[in-house]
Amino acid sequence: MQEEINQQERWDSAYASVEEFFGREPSELAIVALSWMRENQVQSILELGCGQGRDTWYFAENGIMVTALDYSRESIDQMKRTAKRECQEGWVTALTHDAREPLPFPDETFDAVYSHMFFTMELTEEEVRRILADCRRVLRPGGFHVFSVRNDHDPHYGQFEPKGEDTWKNPLGFVVRFFSEDKIKQLSEGYIFQWIREFKDGAPPFDRMLYEVMLQKPGLPGHP
Numbered sequence: 001m002q003e004e005i006n007q008q009e010r011w012d013s014a015y016a017s018v019e020e021f022f023g024r025e026p027s028e029l030a031i032v033a034l035s036w037m038r039e040n041q042v043q044s045i046l047e048l049g050c051g052q053g054r055d056t057w058y059f060a061e062n063g064i065m066v067t068a069l070d071y072s073r074e075s076i077d078q079m080k081r082t083a084k085r086e087c088q089e090g091w092v093t094a095l096t097h098d099a100r101e102p103l104p105f106p107d108e109t110f111d112a113v114y115s116h117m118f119f120t121m122e123l124t125e126e127e128v129r130r131i132l133a134d135c136r137r138v139l140r141p142g143g144f145h146v147f148s149v150r151n152d153h154d155p156h157y158g159q160f161e162p163k164g165e166d167t168w169k170n171p172l173g174f175v176v177r178f179f180s181e182d183k184i185k186q187l188s189e190g191y192i193f194q195w196i197r198e199f200k201d202g203a204p205p206f207d208r209m210l211y212e213v214m215l216q217k218p219g220l221p222g223h224p
């Protein structure tokens with residue numbers, strides 16, 4: 001019997017076979033995030049699960065220094081090749097890293113942490129909790145953490161092959177976890193909860209329903 005490939009290998013092979021798996025345009029989340037980054041004088045961000053970098057390049061082109069990580073070696077190799085071509089090497093640091101391992105940065109390094117559809121991947125609840133806490137560690141006091149996850153109103157919620165609590169494997173072979181608003185609030189302990197907003201993402205290959213979540217690290221002088 002042929003052994004099933006793991007999720008990391010699946011992403012490697014998806015990115016090796018399609019140049020722009022999620023399309024060329026930045027996500028809607030990145031467009032909204034850039035405007036609050038500007039309003040809040042954000043200069044440096046950490047991006048988790050950057051994939052082929054459609055959002056990474058958008059931020060870099062708009063003057064944000066991005067440290068972008070993904071556990072897919074293929075995606076990070078592609079990012080490095082693009083950086084050379086676009087002459088934007090100084091703005092983007094791309095590295096292969098599994099976010100289930102401790103983040104390789106000192107405390108209080110970044111103004112913001114950003115991810116689009118990363119926490120919605122094959123991660124246990126405990127792993128999500130631990131990664132959120134590690135992100136809080138590398139954020140400056142008062143820094144923002146914005147992310148999107150697929151939610152319990154998504155057309156794929158409860159569909160296909162069950163893989164654990166609120167988690168199903170879709171026909172493309174990707175394991176996806178879906179979040180309720182309550183679950184996100186439970187997992188975001190230690191942050192100041194700012195807002196949650198539902199939006200639709202129509203990037204290929206199908207439509208999704210997502211939550212945009214905005215958290216803030218406490219500790220600014222004069223604030224809780």
Ligand SMILES: C[S@@+](CC[C@H](N)C(=O)[O-])C[C@H]1O[C@@H](n2cnc3c(N)ncnc32)[C@H](O)[C@@H]1O
Pocket residue numbers: 011022027048049050051052053054055069070071072075097098099100115116117118121122
């Ligand atoms: C749904 S894709 C989104 C990619 C990108 N943010 C975008 O919107 O174009 C999720 C990404 O998370 C990465 N990923 C999944 N689990 C990871 C982990 N444990 N550590 C680092 N990256 C991971 C995958 O390789 C994939 O590139």
